[in-house]
Amino acid sequence: MAYQHIIDSERCKGCGLCVDVCPKNVLELSDHVSARGYYPSFQARPEDCIYCTLCCIMCPDVAITIKEIAEETAA
C-alpha cells in the first residue's frame, strides 16, 4: 500500500513540533506566511518520509494526515 502525506497549511500554526519530532528530518517551516499569519510546515524532503505518523500524532492542531492511496497496478 502506498501513502500520501498531507499538511493542511491553513490549520497549521507553525509551532514546529512536527519538524522537531520527525526522525527523518523531512519537514521544515515555510518562508511564506499563511492566510492566518503563520509559517506552516511542509515536506522539504518528501522522498525521505517513512510514513511513521509521529508528526500526525504530535500536531496539536491535527493539521497532518496520512492517507492510504491505491497503488498503480500493472494491467
Ligand code: SF4
Ligand atoms: S510521517 Fe514520520 S517520517 Fe514522515 S514527515 Fe511525519 S514524522 Fe517525518
Ligand code: SF4
Ligand atoms: S505540529 Fe502541526 S501546527 Fe505545528 S508546525 Fe507541525 S503541522 Fe503545523
